[in-house]
Amino acid sequence: MPQDKNRxxxxxxxxxxxxxxxxxxxxxxxxxxxxxxxxxxxDRVLEIxxxxxxxxxxxxxxxxxxxxxxxxAEMVRIAQAKPGAxxxxxxxxxxxxxxxxxxxxxxxxxxxxxxxxxxPALLRRIHDTLSPDGALICKTWCFSDxxxxxxALFPVLRMIGLFPVATQLxxxxxxxxxxxxxxxIVEQRIFGAYPQNPFIVARKAGxxx
Numbered sequence: 001m002p003q004d005k006n007r008x009x010x011x012x013x014x015x016x017x018x019x020x021x022x023x024x025x026x027x028x029x030x031x032x033x034x035x036x037x038x039x040x041x042x043d044r045v046l047e048i049x050x051x052x053x054x055x056x057x058x059x060x061x062x063x064x065x066x067x068x069x070x071x072x073a074e075m076v077r078i079a080q081a082k083p084g085a086x087x088x089x090x091x092x093x094x095x096x097x098x099x100x101x102x103x104x105x106x107x108x109x110x111x112x113x114x115x116x117x118x119x120p121a122l123l124r125r126i127h128d129t130l131s132p133d134g135a136l137i138c139k140t141w142c143f144s145d146x147x148x149x150x151x152a153l154f155p156v157l158r159m160i161g162l163f164p165v166a167t168q169l170x171x172x173x174x175x176x177x178x179x180x181x182x183x184x185i186v187e188q189r190i191f192g193a194y195p196q197n198p199f200i201v202a203r204k205a206g207x208x209x
Contacts, residue, residue: 006115007071014074018052027192031199032058034189035108035137038201039063043105046129048095049112053079053088059108060087067091069098095122102129109138111197113174114167123181127204136183136202143168143196171198178202 010017022028036059039045043063050056052075056068066087070076071094080090091098095109095116107126116122126136169177175185183202191199 010070010072011074014052014072014078017075018078024192031139031191034187034191034199035059036062038135038137038187039106044103045106045108046098046101046104047108047110048098049109049115050079050090051075053082053085053090055108055110056088056090057082057084060084063106065089067098067101067104069093069095071095096125099125099129103131104129104134105131106135106137109136109140111139111141113138113140114143114169116167119167119169120177120181123177123183127182130204132204134204135186136178137200138202139191139197139199140174141197142171142174171196174198174200179205 032055035055039059039062041063044065045059045063045067047056047059047066047068048070050068050070051072053068056066056079060066060068067089068079069091070079071092073092076090076092079085079088095112099107107130109126113119113122123136130136175188178185178200182205184205185200185202187199187201189199190197
């Protein structure tokens with residue numbers, strides 16, 4: 001199963017992932033600030049695909065409850081050992097399992113939607129799990145929009161264990177998939193050097209914060 005293969009991939013690279021320095025600290029901090037601007041002190045927030053927990057730890061003090069989940073036990077183990085982790089409810093769970101704990105006022109999905117097996121189904125479930133004025137805050141790699149020669153490397157890197165199983169979609173397709181799931185895109189920005197990795201805030205159609 002692709003999901004099992006992805007889980008093994010992330011468990012295997014977790015230590016290297018955690019040790020890798022941020023390439024663009026300013027862009028990351030700007031993304032955190034943008035995310036925080038959509039959160040309220042009373043919010044219950046879920047992050048799916050939390051990785052080693054840095055984003056969750058930064059955002060958790062701004063809300064009432066922050067549940068951060070990842071299907072990689074090794075990623076979560078590293079997250080739980082970080083300073084500030086006691087402010088976060090870290091759990092080893094796949095995205096669909098994590099949504100069982102809803103409703104949530106905001107759901108964060110940073111660089112994870114392209115890694116799930118059935119993105120349309122997950123987005124519909126996220127939509128149903130959010131409170132009436134809730135927001136999905138996401139950042140997603142749209143690999144169909146990267147250069148062809150870069151895309152040509154992905155199968156080779158995957159064969160040697162250096163690239164996960166991932167969906168290739170473009171920014172326009174991502175926008176349409178969100179809209180098909182019942183969302184209205186209320187903000188879209190680029191943080192950093194890659195327009196193929198948009199930051200998007202989407203709310204249930206007809207609702208505004």
